[in-house]
Amino acid sequence: MTKFIKAFFKYGLIIALIFSVCLSYSNFTFAEEGQPTEAQVKAAFIYNFGKFVEWPADRMGGKYFVIGVYNDDDFAQVLTEIVSGKFLHEKPILIKQFSRIEDITGCHILFVGYSAKDYLAELLNRAYKSPILMVGDMQDFANRGGMINFRMVGNYMRFEINVNAVQKTGLKMSSQLLKLAIVIK
Amino acid sequence: MDIPSFLIYRKFLHYSGEPFKNIFRNTILPKFCQFITLLLNYKKINGQIISLPLLIIFLANPVCSYEIAKGSKIGHDLTEMSIEELMNIEVTLVSKEPERYFNTPAAIYVITNEDIRRSGATSIPEALRMAPGVDVERIDSNKWAISVRGTASRLTRTVLVLIDGRSIYTPIFGGVYWEDNDVMLSDVERIEIVRGPGGTYWGANAISGIVNVITKSAKDTQGGLVSLGAGTLERIFGNVRYGGKNDRGLYYRVYAKYSDRDGLNHDNPDRDKYDEWQTGQMGFRVDKDLSEKDSLTVHGDFHSARIGLYDSVSSYSAPYSQILADKEDSYGGNVVARWQRKLSEKSDLAFQIYYDKVNHRDILYDSDTDIVDFDFQHRLPWIWRQQITWGVGYRFINSKTSGLDTSFFRPEDETFNLYSFFIQDDIELVKNRLHFILGSKIEHNDVTGFVIQPSARLLWTPTREQTFWAAASRAVRTPSRFDYEYQNTTFGGLVGGVVPAYSRVIYLNDKPQDLIAYELGHRITFGSKFSLDTAVHYDIIFETPSIEYALPSPHYYIETTPAPAHYVVPYNVDHKLMVKTFGGEISAEYRPFTWWRLTASQSIFYLHIFKDADSTDMRSIDDLEKATPRHQSILRSYIDLPANMNLSAMFRYVDNIPTLDIPSYCSLDVRLAWKVKPNIELSVVGQNLLDNEHPENSVENEIPRSFYLKMQWQW
Numbered sequence: 001m002t003k004f005i006k007a008f009f010k011y012g013l014i015i016a017l018i019f020s021v022c023l024s025y026s027n028f029t030f031a032e033e034g035q036p037t038e039a040q041v042k043a044a045f046i047y048n049f050g051k052f053v054e055w056p057a058d059r060m061g062g063k064y065f066v067i068g069v070y071n072d073d074d075f076a077q078v079l080t081e082i083v084s085g086k087f088l089h090e091k092p093i094l095i096k097q098f099s100r101i102e103d104i105t106g107c108h109i110l111f112v113g114y115s116a117k118d119y120l121a122e123l124l125n126r127a128y129k130s131p132i133l134m135v136g137d138m139q140d141f142a143n144r145g146g147m148i149n150f151r152m153v154g155n156y157m158r159f160e161i162n163v164n165a166v167q168k169t170g171l172k173m174s175s176q177l178l179k180l181a182i183v184i185k
Numbered sequence: 186m187d188i189p190s191f192l193i194y195r196k197f198l199h200y201s202g203e204p205f206k207n208i209f210r211n212t213i214l215p216k217f218c219q220f221i222t223l224l225l226n227y228k229k230i231n232g233q234i235i236s237l238p239l240l241i242i243f244l245a246n247p248v249c250s251y252e253i254a255k256g257s258k259i260g261h262d263l264t265e266m267s268i269e270e271l272m273n274i275e276v277t278l279v280s281k282e283p284e285r286y287f288n289t290p291a292a293i294y295v296i297t298n299e300d301i302r303r304s305g306a307t308s309i310p311e312a313l314r315m316a317p318g319v320d321v322e323r324i325d326s327n328k329w330a331i332s333v334r335g336t337a338s339r340l341t342r343t344v345l346v347l348i349d350g351r352s353i354y355t356p357i358f359g360g361v362y363w364e365d366n367d368v369m370l371s372d373v374e375r376i377e378i379v380r381g382p383g384g385t386y387w388g389a390n391a392i393s394g395i396v397n398v399i400t401k402s403a404k405d406t407q408g409g410l411v412s413l414g415a416g417t418l419e420r421i422f423g424n425v426r427y428g429g430k431n432d433r434g435l436y437y438r439v440y441a442k443y444s445d446r447d448g449l450n451h452d453n454p455d456r457d458k459y460d461e462w463q464t465g466q467m468g469f470r471v472d473k474d475l476s477e478k479d480s481l482t483v484h485g486d487f488h489s490a491r492i493g494l495y496d497s498v499s500s501y502s503a504p505y506s507q508i509l510a511d512k513e514d515s516y517g518g519n520v521v522a523r524w525q526r527k528l529s530e531k532s533d534l535a536f537q538i539y540y541d542k543v544n545h546r547d548i549l550y551d552s553d554t555d556i557v558d559f560d561f562q563h564r565l566p567w568i569w570r571q572q573i574t575w576g577v578g579y580r581f582i583n584s585k586t587s588g589l590d591t592s593f594f595r596p597e598d599e600t601f602n603l604y605s606f607f608i609q610d611d612i613e614l615v616k617n618r619l620h621f622i623l624g625s626k627i628e629h630n631d632v633t634g635f636v637i638q639p640s641a642r643l644l645w646t647p648t649r650e651q652t653f654w655a656a657a658s659r660a661v662r663t664p665s666r667f668d669y670e671y672q673n674t675t676f677g678g679l680v681g682g683v684v685p686a687y688s689r690v691i692y693l694n695d696k697p698q699d700l701i702a703y704e705l706g707h708r709i710t711f712g713s714k715f716s717l718d719t720a721v722h723y724d725i726i727f728e729t730p731s732i733e734y735a736l737p738s739p740h741y742y743i744e745t746t747p748a749p750a751h752y753v754v755p756y757n758v759d760h761k762l763m764v765k766t767f768g769g770e771i772s773a774e775y776r777p778f779t780w781w782r783l784t785a786s787q788s789i790f791y792l793h794i795f796k797d798a799d800s801t802d803m804r805s806i807d808d809l810e811k812a813t814p815r816h817q818s819i820l821r822s823y824i825d826l827p828a829n830m831n832l833s834a835m836f837r838y839v840d841n842i843p844t845l846d847i848p849s850y851c852s853l854d855v856r857l858a859w860k861v862k863p864n865i866e867l868s869v870v871g872q873n874l875l876d877n878e879h880p881e882n883s884v885e886n887e888i889p890r891s892f893y894l895k896m897q898w899q900w
Binding site for chain 1: 263271274
């Protein structure tokens, strides 16, 4: 091994890293092209779910259509980007982030990420009362009483719907949506 | 405040966020900046080197005032698509692993299951080579010297190693017998490596680092797995695992593994193949949810190894000193039970109990250790913007030893009790932006009495893409029996060709080694493709062992028993050295395409030794300071190829170790894997491809270029 290569690896890496940070200084960003990410697809799904579900009239009094995100800041960011400026049920969409269960109020749809798996019972209690359409992203979410759950089948996004859970809350779900879902009873 | 501090202060102030500007401006920042200038002015430090990582932090800093464009550069609006159309979009999953650690106020690095699989590593030490700031030196085929931010030796005593919550740090020897401890690597979920002290949370001996091996839940290892392999250094190995469940929701797995490894290359014919190494291990794990809130985990292992050893042994009669090469059998086993209860959101209880037995045989002494450990931990609900966690622990250690008349422990057998209590408070000063974490561990043990290990950490998240953290902590190493009960006598020569002379080292150091560490860190991500993690540290270690003359000049006396009469120069192991270390690690990950991942890291480590004025330690300061590689670079590339193949490569550069006469080296490991069918994978691994052989810790033992072939079948 020549001295040059050794010297390069002694200091070269630092130089390369500084260089890369300098690039970021000049507002250089690593743009993502082409394929949408998993989170972006999920966000679009959630927007679509909103179209196919009817909430009781007393829940539709507010100014905004509120989509809540529990404990997943990254997803909230993506969701905001995807649905910004869009309307659901003739109301502008507002994204709210929640980090504590007590704070969850006044949303129509609530997305709970994987990190919520240990507090599911409490979250569901709240969702049944309100009612909120709970959308989850974890194994067994629909089996354990969640309403809609994302599931990857191969490289494609699918979703499960727990029909009993939806009926319990008083939400009305279009049969069109049920046709596309993996129904869990 | 002097001028350089003020300049740093201004630079920081400019970019800090509005909400807590006042606290930050008036108290935290001036102290912090003074500390940095102090570091930069520190006489023995090459200013350029420490300023590099700092420079990077400053350069990266303005980025927090930018809004980084992230994602959504898709040509079309996804919300315009129907559900049917969305269902036809192909989605590629990206591992979420690194995000979980983004907001950790410590220098943490995670080696995932995928990293281990694709590296081709066949043991924990080999897997640790992937992590920055970790110095892995293979001494011989079955022994490693591993350290994190410190000098590595077989006796590295400042790194705490845990496997599923069980400490494998041996209390006799005060280190880790890497040759005894193994895991089923395909069932490892991740290895977390914390650089820097973790005494507040983990307790004693977590001084310069923690290695935490976490295996998968039995729920995630359902089904069977068989892998078989053969090669040059890894002569033959096999792993079998089967996981199942019963209809009451009890998940289990059982496994067994065997490996037979060749010795390294030795120029000296006496050493030929002395270090051959065979290990066998089997174990189980059971996971069950007892109720909605309670879960129980029980796991256990039994391991046995035949280890090739080589050492020089002294005796009081002729031939006085001889080389012994020997094969010894060591064995051990453990059972761990862990019960967890969720009390509410962010509040839980955990109780763990384990029993561990290790019977280790070596040339100079044998040991047999039984450990029983209880641990209880309670995370209180979130109140007043605070999360309090507290816990208590008790460990009982019973150890038995037997040695030689020139190498022994007095007393041979001993019991040891360790009580501990810890409390930690995580205070959210500014919502989602600024956390202050304060905690302390209080321990009581039979040798040193009460020991307090506090730490304070500050975590600042100005944007979602960026995290800064700073920490000051104290950590303490409890003396192991080796530190205060061991005695070793070595033959030095015949005086006048007749009377044998010996040097005798008596270990009497019952003072705990004490470290104060200051750390700074920064993490940043640019989109989902590029991320950068930087950490710098400055540590002061007090009460570091020194070897002192026990007698005034001329330092020797004549001993008549055991006969024949001989000269002895006794030394006491005291604690008259102070060590200051500083350094940093920077690591980057870049995913240019979904099929290509690159990671790079660079570590720098400097160590300075200061002797007390009255120390008579004969070792040269220069030798003590240059016993560790100062620079280390790692570059890894993971490429998914077409036709279900993938190619992984790891390149490493490791600086020289002047004290041990080890030259710097470059190494390249390559693995090519082919999934013949979805459940059958063939792989070929080549290690140390760049040279025929090179030493890493001992010039007598060289690591050769090696290859192996492996087949894995899963169902």
